Amino acid sequence: MRWSRRDFLKVVAASGGIGVVGATQVDRLLGLGRKPEGKPVYVPTVCEMCFWRCGVMAKVVDGKVVKLDGHPAHPQSRGKLCARGHGGIGLLYDPDRLKHPLIRVGQRGEGKFKKASWDEALNYVAEKMLKIKETYGPESVALFTHGTISTYFVHLLWAYGSPNLGMPSYALCRGARDIAFKLTFGAPVGNPERVDLKNSKVIVLMGFHIGENAHNSMCQEFAEAVGKGATVIVVDPRFSTAASKAKYWLPIKPATDLALLLAWINVIITEGLYDREYVAKYTEGFEKLAEAVKEYTPQWAEKETDIPASLIIETARIMGKNKPSVLIHPGRHTAWYGDNTQRVRAIAILTALLGAYGRPGGIYLPPKNPLPYYGFGDFCGIPYPENQKPEIHKGPYPFTREEGVIPEIIKTTLTEKPYPIKGWLITGTNLIKSTPNQRDTIEAIKKLDLVVAVDMMPFDHVLYADVVLPECTYLERYDDIFVVKERSIGVALRQSVVNPMYDTKPGWWIAKELGVRLGLKEYFPYNDFEDFLKAKCEALGLNFEELKQKGYIEIPGTANPYINEASEFKFKTPSGKIELYSKQLEEAGFPPIPTYTRHEQPPKGYFRLIYGRVPVHTFSRTTNNPSLWELMKENAAWVNAKVAKQLRLKNGDYVVLVNQDGVKSNKVKLKVTERIRPDCVYVPHGFGSFSPMLKRAYLNGADDQQLITRYAVDPISGSVGMRVNFVKIEKA
Amino acid sequence: MPRYAMVIDVEKCVGCMACVIACKKENKVAEGYFRTRVVEEVRGEFPNLRMELRSELCNHCEIAPCIDACPTRASHRAKDGTVQIDHKKCIGCKACILACPYDARYIRPDGTADKCTFCQHRLKEGKLPACVETCLGKSRIFGDLDDPESEVSKLLRTHDAAVRLEWAGTKPRIFYVNKRFPGGF
Ligand code: SF4
Ligand code: SF4
Ligand code: SF4
Numbered sequence: 025m026r027w028s029r030r031d032f033l034k035v036v037a038a039s040g041g042i043g044v045v046g047a048t049q050v051d052r053l054l055g056l057g058r059k060p061e062g063k064p065v066y067v068p069t070v071c072e073m074c075f076w077r078c079g080v081m082a083k084v085v086d087g088k089v090v091k092l093d094g095h096p097a098h099p100q101s102r103g104k105l106c107a108r109g110h111g112g113i114g115l116l117y118d119p120d121r122l123k124h125p126l127i128r129v130g131q132r133g134e135g136k137f138k139k140a141s142w143d144e145a146l147n148y149v150a151e152k153m154l155k156i157k158e159t160y161g162p163e164s165v166a167l168f169t170h171g172t173i174s175t176y177f178v179h180l181l182w183a184y185g186s187p188n189l190g191m192p193s194y195a196l197c198r199g200a201r202d203i204a205f206k207l208t209f210g211a212p213v214g215n216p217e218r219v220d221l222k223n224s225k226v227i228v229l230m231g232f233h234i235g236e237n238a239h240n241s242m243c244q245e246f247a248e249a250v251g252k253g254a255t256v257i258v259v260d261p262r263f264s265t266a267a268s269k270a271k272y273w274l275p276i277k278p279a280t281d282l283a284l285l286l287a288w289i290n291v292i293i294t295e296g297l298y299d300r301e302y303v304a305k306y307t308e309g310f311e312k313l314a315e316a317v318k319e320y321t322p323q324w325a326e327k328e329t330d331i332p333a334s335l336i337i338e339t340a341r342i343m344g345k346n347k348p349s350v351l352i353h354p355g356r357h358t359a360w361y362g363d364n365t366q367r368v369r370a371i372a373i374l375t376a377l378l379g380a381y382g383r384p385g386g387i388y389l390p391p392k393n394p395l396p397y398y399g400f401g402d403f404c405g406i407p408y409p410e411n412q413k414p415e416i417h418k419g420p421y422p423f424t425r426e427e428g429v430i431p432e433i434i435k436t437t438l439t440e441k442p443y444p445i446k447g448w449l450i451t452g453t454n455l456i457k458s459t460p461n462q463r464d465t466i467e468a469i470k471k472l473d474l475v476v477a478v479d480m481m482p483f484d485h486v487l488y489a490d491v492v493l494p495e496c497t498y499l500e501r502y503d504d505i506f507v508v509k510e511r512s513i514g515v516a517l518r519q520s521v522v523n524p525m526y527d528t529k530p531g532w533w534i535a536k537e538l539g540v541r542l543g544l545k546e547y548f549p550y551n552d553f554e555d556f557l558k559a560k561c562e563a564l565g566l567n568f569e570e571l572k573q574k575g576y577i578e579i580p581g582t583a584n585p586y587i588n589e590a591s592e593f594k595f596k597t598p599s600g601k602i603e604l605y606s607k608q609l610e611e612a613g614f615p616p617i618p619t620y621t622r623h624e625q626p627p628k629g630y631f632r633l634i635y636g637r638v639p640v641h642t643f644s645r646t647t648n649n650p651s652l653w654e655l656m657k658e659n660a661a662w663v664n665a666k667v668a669k670q671l672r673l674k675n676g677d678y679v680v681l682v683n684q685d686g687v688k689s690n691k692v693k694l695k696v697t698e699r700i701r702p703d704c705v706y707v708p709h710g711f712g713s714f715s716p717m718l719k720r721a722y723l724n725g726a727d728d729q730q731l732i733t734r735y736a737v738d739p740i741s742g743s744v745g746m747r748v749n750f751v752k753i754e755k756a
Numbered sequence: 757m758p759r760y761a762m763v764i765d766v767e768k769c770v771g772c773m774a775c776v777i778a779c780k781k782e783n784k785v786a787e788g789y790f791r792t793r794v795v796e797e798v799r800g801e802f803p804n805l806r807m808e809l810r811s812e813l814c815n816h817c818e819i820a821p822c823i824d825a826c827p828t829r830a831s832h833r834a835k836d837g838t839v840q841i842d843h844k845k846c847i848g849c850k851a852c853i854l855a856c857p858y859d860a861r862y863i864r865p866d867g868t869a870d871k872c873t874f875c876q877h878r879l880k881e882g883k884l885p886a887c888v889e890t891c892l893g894k895s896r897i898f899g900d901l902d903d904p905e906s907e908v909s910k911l912l913r914t915h916d917a918a919v920r921l922e923w924a925g926t927k928p929r930i931f932y933v934n935k936r937f938p939g940g941f
Contacts, residue, residue, distance in 0.1 A: 091781050094890060104890045107773040110781055235770035240892065247768040247893035251935075263798075265771040268807035269936075275803045639772045651780070654787060655773060664802060698802045 062086040068095055068575020070506060070518035072498035073108035073115070074642040075171060075193070076100055076216065076239045077506060079576045080109065082499065082521040089113050089499055089521055098576040099241060099510040100216060106238040107640045107655065114651030115480065115497050116525070120719050122482055122494035123526035132469060135487040135717060142529070142537070145491050150541035152474040152490075153184065156446045162186045163413045164446045165474075166433045170453035172503045172518070173478065173495065176535035177451045179400040182408040183539065183547040187415035188445070192458040194427030200364030200743035201354050203423045207365075207606050208372035209381055210596030211390060213354050216510055220585065221245035223385040225349040226342055228257045230281055230371070232355045235265035238639040239356075241510075255346070257339050259284060261634060262662065262706050263699035272339055275701050277330040278632045278747065279361055279623035285370035286620055287325030287333075288340045290317045292377050297344025299379030306593065307376055309605020309617070316617040328622070347378040349385025357636075361745040362736030365423070366618040369606070373618070376602045382587035391513045391582040398563040400504075403556055404547045413443060421742035422612045429742035430459050431735065437468040447474035451531070452495075456484035457644040457710060460732040460746050478534055482717035483644060494528040501530035502553045505560055505571070513582040515564065517557075517571045532556075614740055623748070625703075630684065630750035631663075632704040635728040644710040647721035658725035660695040662706035663753065668696040671753060678756035681705065683731040683749050691756035692726035705751055707731075759837050759901040760816065760874055761929040762888070763908045763917065767936045769794065769809040769895035775887035782875060782886035786865050791872040792887055806937065811896060813887075814839065814860040814872040815920065815928030825855035831869070838876060843868045857924045874898075901929075 064085045071078045071092075079098025083091040092112050094101035101109075115121075125145035130136025140148075156164050162185030169177050170192055181189055194202075202212035213219075221227065222245040234246045246266070250256065256270040259281065267273040276284060292298050293314050303310050322333035322340075329336075343350045352371050358364050380386025401408070416436045417428035437445040448469070459465055469475060469488050477489035480497055495501075503518040524530070529537075536548040550556045554568075561568040571577055587593050594600040598608065610616040626632050640655040641647055661681060663673070673679065675696035681689040690712040700706055711725030736745035771794060779785065779792050792813035799806050816839045823831045823839060830845035831852050846868035853861045853869065864870040875885035883889065888898040899906030908931075911917075916938060917931035934940070 090784075093778075104892055105774060105778070106892060107777045110774060110777040110890065113781060235772060238770075238772045238774075238892070243770045243772055243892040244894075247770050247895065251765065251768050251894070263802075263805050263807065265807075265809065268805075268809070269767065273803065273805070639770075640777075650787070651777060654780075655777065666802075697798070698800065698805055699798060699807075701802070 064090070067519065067521045068517070069499070069521055070503070070516050070575075071101075071105065071109045071112060072172065072518070073112050073646065074239070077516070078105060078109055078240050079516055080105065080112070081575075084521060087522060089116055094240070095575055097574070097578070098516060099508065099512070099514065101240055102244060104240060104244065106240050106243070108238065108642055108646055108652060109240070111640070111646065111649055111651035112499060114649040114653075115646070116499050116522075118481070118648060118650060120482065120648055120717060121480060121526065121528070122486070122492060123528065124494060125527070126492040128490045132475065132488045132490070133466070135482075135715065137492065142527070145493060146537050146541055149474070149476050149491050150538060153447060153542060156473060157185070160444055160446055161412055163188060163411065163415070164444055165449065166190065166417065166437070166445050166447070167449045167451065168192070168430065168433070168453055168455050169449075169451040170458075173452045173531035175400065175504045176532045177449060177478070179547065180535045180539050180544070181449070183544045184542055185409045185411070187411050188417040188433060189426070189428050190417055190430035190433045191427040192430060192453050194425060195429040195431070195742050195744050196359050196458055196746070197357050199359070199425070199427070200738055200741045201356070201358040201368045202425070203741040203743075204365045204368035204372055205354060207423070207608055208369060208376065208597075208603055213387060214390065214509060216241065217354065217356070218388045218390065219351055219353060220385050220388045221351060222248045223349060224249050224254050224351040225346040225385055226255045226257065226351070228259070228343070228350070228352040229266050230259040230353070230355065231360070232353050233260065233264040233266050233636055236639055237356070237637045255342055257342070261701040261704050272335070274331045274335065274339070277328070277701070278634060278704050279625070280329040282363065282367045282370055282618060282620050283320070283325045283328035284331060284336065285367065285374060286317055286320035286618065287322045287336050288343070289313070289370065289374055289377065290320045291322060291337050291340035292344055292374065293317060295341070295344065297341065297347070298377040299347055302348070302379035303377060306595070306602050307604050308599050308601040309603060313373065313604045313617055316619075320620065328620075343378055348380045348383035350378045350380050351386055352380070359743050359745055360747045361623050362738055363621060364738040364743040364745060365740040366615065370618045373604050376604060381602065382593070384586060388511060388585035389587065390584075391509055391511060392584050393507070393509070393513050394579060394582065395507060395513065395515075395564050398560050400547075400556075402563070403559055404549050406546055416442065416445075419737075419742050421737070421739060423740050424742035429737070429744065431461070431464075431737070431744055432742070434459070434464050434468045437471055438464065440471070444471070446472055447476075448472055449476045449478070450485055450489070451478040454483035454485050454644050457713075457727065457729050460729065460735040460744060462730055463733065478531065480528075481645070481648060482715050484713055484715045486717070487715055493534050494526070495531050495534065496524035496528035500524040500528070502557065503530075503532070505557060505564070508576070511583050511585055512578050514576055514578040515566060515571065516576045519572060609740065612740075626750040630752050632747065633681070633683070633707065633728065633731055633749045633751045634704050634747055635707050635709045638708045641708075641710055644713060644721070647710055647713060647724070648718040650720065653720045657720070658693065659708040659711040660693040661726060662695045662697055662700045664700050664702040665696050665698050667702045668694065673753065680754045680756050681707070681726060681731060681751040682754055683733060683751050685733045687731055687733055689726040689731055690723055705753070757835060757837055758903075759929070760879070761899065761901045761908050761931065763897045763911045763931045763933055764811050765895050765897060765911070766808055766810060766932055766934040768893040769811065770893045771796070771809045772892045774890045774892055775811065775896060778886040778890040779872070782878070783873070785870075789862050789864060789870070791870070808934065808937070810932065812858070812920070813930065815858055815926065815930045816874060818927035818929065819925060821855040821857070821926060822852035822861065825851040827851060834876065836876070836879065838874045840873060840876065841869055841871065857921050857926065
């Protein structure tokens with residue numbers, strides 16, 4: 025049968041979508057690139073290539089997404105996308121995508137599955153979940169989740185009756201930072217961070233590599249500030265891209281950052297460089313702070329950090345001179361050592377001393393939010409059942425949050441104390457690559473009656489699943505409305521640009537179908553997701569059609585970036601002031617002012633393993649994406665040039681990294697460079713997948729997480745310090 | 757006739773590679789090929805280092821050896837002053853590739869030569885080249901040298917600019933302004 029273009033268009037019209045058939049079919053039907061091309065259609069939506077969530081304009085021609093560009097009005101994209109954002113097309117058309125539900129036939133970890141229908145797969149999961157509920161109680165199912173899909177699955181988990189959830193974005197990433205800012209200023213620093221970069225005169229980055237960490241609008245403002253002549257101070261054992269823009273690069277001895285911060289605070293106070301008026305008006309505990317940091321002199325810090333005292337003093341003076349427009353970036357991934365909260369507390373304290381919180385060029389204030397909160401719970405209008413047993417996901421850490429501490433769930437699964445965990449739902453996170461100590465994770469999996477993976481790609485953890493439920497990509501689905509909290513409040517909509525390819529489904533649909541089978545139908549009172557979105561728009565006072573058309577709507581009059589010094593300003597801390605001295609910490613038995621503790625340094629022959637991001641990938645999520653894989657196929661381990669010479673290793677040699685517990689990495693290329701201290705090895709995160717279903721990423725490069733067998737948990741927040749592993753280098 | 761040019765404000769490049777992939781998607785560049793790249797150059801020894809991130813692409817040279825070398829006139833100067841390739845005329849002889857001192861060209865899978873077009877199709881619609889539009893650092897700046905008010909003209913009036921391989925005498929229209937190391941990297 026021959027297809028004419030007209031026939032194809034009829035098919036499109038009949039199904040009412042822009043994209044109806046899969047890309048390969050479109051190609052076959054139309055002949056790729058054969059003229060004439062159809063007229064392009066532009067659909068606004070929201071990116072999910074990382075968790076910055078930029079606004080996107082998707083260009084669709086003949087049912088195929090051909091280009092993604094930045095949404096001009098969305099404050100996190102400003103008309104631009106990062107490399108990964110542009111590469112979203114590669115995810116959509118990745119031939120290795122999960123295409124239909126799967127049920128395991130081999131052993132866990134083998135990756136042997138049989139194709140199943142949605143009914144079969146969902147019934148299987150529901151049956152097991154009901155069995156676990158009956159035998160052990162609902163608390164024995166835990167959820168690991170990341171990203172937008174969490175909205176639906178946390179709702180499902182709570183409706184089912186379990187509190188036990190773990191989000192890697194908290195304890196394995198930003199958690200300590202949020203807790204430290206909450207303790208000090210009464211509010212976390214937000215996502216996107218409320219950093220007023222474009223107005224900063226001094227920018228201090230500690231182990232935070234903007235550029236390599238390609239969060240869109242943050243990169244834009246950083247470059248703008250650099251262009252305007254801001255003084256950049258980069259504290260990093262590695263000469264990062266950002267360091268190449270810096271006036272001061274301080275190649276600090278890893279694990280000693282808190283010493284530098286305390287010495288800076290010491291200089292700012294002893295030299296009277298702090299903002300006296302601001303400190304008097306808005307802070308509490310200054311005298312005690314001044315007393316406590318007396319011992320942390322620059323001379324003392326020089327010995328700890330390898331940074332000359334003179335440079336510590338010089339950089340502190342530059343901050344003092346340019347106050348309050350000094351941004352000491354609080355960072356994002358702050359899960360480094362066992363004292364993460366105290367380290368970020370020191371950043372917060374320094375920020376306060378410089379009067380930089382709520383002032384231009386520092387940290388701007390949260391926008392005024394006139395929109396009511398409206399979640400799934402509000403929509404269904406029924407309360408969640410009461411927990412019958414104590415939650416285990418937060419561990420014994422007094423300041424942790426609902427997002428949980430993933431290693432605690434794994435520990436409980438292993439020990440079955442205080443009660444067994446028998447089912448894991450894993451949605452949108454590659455648990456193998458995001459969590460330290462893979463051996464524990466894999467051992468824990470052996471204890472389970474049910475492992476479910478909901479994902480777009482067959483990542484490492486999918487190999488261990490009993491049931492795999494394929495989610496469609498962000499370009500093929502609606503999601504819950506995003507309330508954007510940048511300088512102003514705005515709302516953004518992710519909408520399907522093309523219809524789902526293969527037998528894949530949106531997260532909201534999967535959660536609902538599972539809910540129905542678990543007897544929780546009343547928690548999911550929608551047929552189509554638009555039912556929920558329309559109700560939410562109504563609650564927020566928005567026009568759904570307008571939102572669909574524009575993609576992003578800013579709520580006027582909500583910006584409130586700086587403290588109005590004329591009127592009284594109250595911080596949301598117990599004292600109403602910035603708490604330099606934290607009574608909350610004191611009462612919980614922790615030092616109310618950060619104190620320095622020395623962390624272990626690598627033994628002879630070993631290097632500290634440090635890790636970070638590259639601009640073209642988001643963790644392991646994108647390593648198989650054909651568009652991004654093309655730009656970076658494997659990672660390379662950075663080693664100082666002199667060290668390489670001693671070890672008789674050349675740039676480009678393949679080596680194996682072996683950690684202190686004897687765990688060996690996959691073979692990895694060496695990057696021999698002057699750009700790193702001799703006492704550490706740097707590995708870009710997320711590579712070396714062992715899932716053979718990822719045909720491009722399979723065994724390409726080394727997996728830093730595999731070498732992170734040790735971790736140090738911060739007793740305040742539960743943040744999991746992962747920079748405490750040492751490796752030696754062996755020839756491959 | 758405009759005189760299109762690009763100024764690279766080197767200091768503002770954050771190395772995000774958005775330009776590289778935006779170009780690939782916009783121009784449907786085949787797998788394994790790139791029309792533009794960002795080159796990293798490091799000088800010095802630990803800890804006294806400097807580094808430049810430098811965008812490279814076809815220079816749309818005013819004196820273009822690729823045009824001279826082309827036996828079929830497939831490589832030509834277009835009305836808008838840019839250097840273009842007529843793929844129908846190209847026989848894939850690679851003479852232009854040898855003639856270009858900048859490694860700007862490649863043979864694409866259909867056997868014809870290819871390179872950056874300055875996104876001519878977008879310029880016609882009044883849009884900026886794809887790499888410029890998405891440049892996170894606003895490091896790539898595009899405009900008309902004949903318009904004294906264009907950002908490129910203004911930048912070149914107020915800053916010393918370098919071109920790649922000046923000795924080759926090709927009069928490139930990609931200019932590099934390095935405010936951090938004005939004397940040259
Ligand atoms: S920063 Fe990049 S990947 Fe992240 S949301 Fe924005 S465009 Fe997408
Ligand atoms: S850079 Fe090379 S391809 Fe471009 S115009 Fe000059 S000589 Fe020709
Ligand atoms: S998009 Fe701009 S900032 Fe990013 S790498 Fe390219 S030139 Fe540099």
